[in-house]
Amino acid sequence: MINEFGRLKRKMILQIIVILVIALIVGYFINFVFIDGILQAPFADVFMAFCENILQLDYYAARNAYNVLFQQNKPFWLAIGFILLLLIIFYIALSRFTRYFHQISTGITMLADESEKEIHLPAELDFLEKKLNDVKNKLEKRAKDAQEAEQRKNDLVVYLAHDIKTPLTSIIGYLSLLDEAKDMPVEQKEKYVAVTLEKSNRLEQLINEFFEITRFNLQSIILEKDLIPLNYMLMQVADEFYPLLAPKGQKAIVKIDEDITIYADGNKLARVFNNILKNAIAYSHPNSTIEISANNENNQTWISFINTGKTIPPEKLKMIFEKFYRLDLARSSQTGGAGLGLAISNEIVQAHGGTITATSSDEKTVFTVKLPNNS
Missing domain, CATH: 3.30.565.10 (Histidine kinase-like ATPase, C-terminal domain)
Incomplete structure (x- = not known):
């Protein structure tokens, strides 16, 4: 199982590393472009203009605010930026991880709904995809076997019910003859009795088969060795x-x-x-x-x-x-x-x-x- 998840772990670690690298590049870009880089002057001008026009500060007060907030608190803003980037990384990683759960959940739903479609998961979950499809195929085979067995049982019950009528009709017919013809010759009477007994044995056999069909699904095999x-x-x-x-x-x-x-x-x-x-x-x-x-x-x-x-x-x-x-x-x-x-x-x-x-x-x-x- 550990080896099966290895591919998934490697992909997730690679994704996290890529996101961290991007975060560091973005942080570096913000620090050296907006604070100490080529956009420092435009950013300072925009901030000072905001202080003068909106906050009604004079030029020197605005410049002093910029120095206090940004120039003297670079570590603070870097920390804030890094925390925000970490939150973004965590959200992205969590979204990717929950996506796997969603795809697995979809596969399980297809399994529960007995969908005829094959279950497909990402390549890194190929081992789980194979297992889910194996389970799906086994369940389909069991359902098919159970349906075929039930159909065979139903056919046999119908056949047996039909077959029971034949010996039963003969038994009733011969017994009626024996009952009506009181003076029937002994030889003929013995013949009718023998035929009736034979049909009765056949009828017993068919009834026993009915009991066997019913008993089969109820029995549990307990060995006494x-x-x-x-x-x-x-x-x-x-x-x-x-x-x-x-x-x-x-x-x-x-x-x-x-x-x-x-x-x-x-x-x-x-x-x-x-x-x-x-x-x-x-x-x-x-x-x-x-x-x-x-x-x-x-x-x-x-x-x-x-x-x-x-x-x-x-x-x-x-x-x-x-x-x-x-x-x-x-x-x-x-x-x-x-x-x-x-x-x-x-x-x-x-x-x-x-x-x-x-x-x-x-x-x-x-x-x-x-x-x-x-x-």
């Missing part, structure tokens, strides 16, 4: 997803060459792995294998999920961890949730002091979670 055997946790996560893997002929295998123990919040970290694996299952090819691996490197624990499926475009990959963003934008997608799973995972990993990233190329997508060993 403990020592966790990572090998066992990842194998347990893979086993729990067997019912989702089996229908598509998919498999999830865990490859870890060493026993790894991490210090973390087990429940929240399990949620991270569940979200990543659920996403991998949804977007993997049928009969493909999802590889889960972990290792220690550079005082960090690396956990990777590799799946084979459609390559994620770079522009979508950048947004994959943003809240309410869904890779599958189909309105009635069975695989897509509220678009919060990976966003929540990202926040949990960051709360542990780690990072979560994704890469995708040649139909292979890799999610990597990095956690510090002392997390």
Whole structure:
């Protein structure tokens, strides 16, 4: 910060020096021109004429007044002149200094008013100009991101509200049939009950997504850490997803060459792995294998999920961890949730002091979670 203000200090000191030099030149000019210089005689004549005509003094009294006031009190008049010059210097310096405050204030006002124009300050305040513009750009980006997230949330709420009508209409229809046809054959009744149960489960899933959307902005992540055997946790996560893997002929295998123990919040970290694996299952090819691996490197624990499926475009990959963003934008997608799973995972990993990233190329997508060993 001291170095940043150096240019401003140098300019202000230079300005003060220039003003002082001008003041000394002016003082010298007044002293040796009006009092002891070429204009001394005209000045004396004017003063004596003033005394004779206005004050009604005779020639000798006027000359004596001039000698007493000016010739015998040169130091006094020089002091008066120097004080006046110092006041002028102080005023000019203060005006220049307050001008900087005014320009900074104008920049802050533009910042507060969310002006689209760039903030411009004098060259000696270029460091402050850069900082104000950086803050302005960050605020604009945050506002834009918040607006886009809000719009995505609103779109999802509309989609979910629309999707809720479909299973609800089916449930009401099948229950009405069951209620009206008391003597319906058992096989047909069992079929209708099974369909109604399936639609009810779908309806529950959609309602849970509504709650998830509402809860996301209200939750605060509080970690309850403990020592966790990572090998066992990842194998347990893979086993729990067997019912989702089996229908598509998919498999999830865990490859870890060493026993790894991490210090973390087990429940929240399990949620991270569940979200990543659920996403991998949804977007993997049928009969493909999802590889889960972990290792220690550079005082960090690396956990990777590799799946084979459609390559994620770079522009979508950048947004994959943003809240309410869904890779599958189909309105009635069975695989897509509220678009919060990976966003929540990202926040949990960051709360542990780690990072979560994704890469995708040649139909292979890799999610990597990095956690510090002392997390």
